Amino acid sequence: MAQFYSIPIRDVYKETDDCTVISFGVPSDLEDEFHFRQGQHLTLRAMINGEDTRRSYSLCSSPNEGVWQVAVKQIPGGAFSTFVNEELKAGDTLDIMEPSGMFGVEISETSKTYMAFAAGSGITPIISMIKTHLALEPNAKFKLFYLNRTVKSIIFKEQLEQLRNQYFGRFEIYYFLTREQRDIELLNGRFTSEKLQEIFTKLVDVAEVDEVFLCGPEAMIFLIRDELEAAGMPKEHIHYELFVTGLSEEDKKRAERLAQQNVEGVEITLLDGGKEFHFTMTKDFDNILDAALASGADLPFACKGGVCSTCKCKILEGSVEMKVNYALEEHEVAQDFILSCQAVPTTDAVKVDFDV
Ligand code: FES
DSSP: OEEEEEEEEEEEEEEEEEEEEEEEOOOOOGTTOOOTTTEEEEEEEETTTEEEEEEEEEEOOOOGGGEEEEEEOOOTOOOHHHHHHHTTTTTTTEEEEEOBBBOOOOTTTOOEEEEEEEEEEGGHHHHHHHHHHHHTTTTEEEEEEEEESSSSGTTTTHHHHHHHTTTTEOOOOOEEEEEOOSSSSSBBSOOOOOHHHHHHHOOOOGGOOOOOEEEEHHHHHHHHHHHHTTEEEEGGGGEEEEESSSSOOHHHHHHHHHHOOOOEEEEEEEEEEEEEEEEEETTTSSSSHHHHHHOOOOOSSSSSSSSOOEEEEEEEOOOOEEOOOSSOOHHHHHHEEGGGGGEESSEEEEEESHHH
């Protein structure tokens, strides 16, 4: 089972006015546990104002670099991001779970053509992919379409420019800005259907792209996904990671319906760390994770919002319905994987396995 390790902070620096990059000093005896693939994330835990606070952040370093780095953008009123941006310093320690997440693809033996759309701190998993694919696939190409408010707020601008020089002819970047006007109209403002169609006509031939990565707010991701599909990109080559900003109407309705479901007296069995754990779930809880934690189980979780997949497990017996699922791919759901933080039992007894 995933667990937390206390890891020292090697370095902390401000990448932009409101974005801090943290480098972790992972000890050599933990390097195997902390081995990661480009696109994966770390879950961080700290006690903030007496509360166990957890957040997941994508690794922005490449596995090739032998460093573990995340970038944390300050969210107004955000407990964890404010703590990182205002208090955390080199020499402190943080509790960190080993890397996880499904975003990204394996290194290809045949040098592919990649394309990515990112907004703001959505660049973090993408820059890890850019560095890794370009370094390990000698003829790979990467096109990046990157949306920010202003030039000054572009996260990793310097590093991206260095990569463009280093991989001249293989790496192209197009910066889009929402609050500064430039001469080329196409590059001003957010992505819209018209703009995307123009991009697919003038800047990139979708038919030549093997894999696409999207990272940013939900509305942007779904718009680009739909336009890519309309332009002929097969769905299985469009990979995305969402920043969830609110539930859709459909998700809200499902969550409300499930909240009213009577789950009094459901017998839950958990397999975790090779052991079985039983408890009876009461209607005080609307998901298996919270009910299990309250019964004393020590299970992994981070966002509790159906986004990070840290609480993933597999249904062995019985059935559940998930309130929302922003983390599991269709093929995982088909294999009975669920997010325990979103799982409402729909049978009288449920058995789940966290050791998968
Ligand atoms: S804890 Fe993040 S998806 Fe369940």
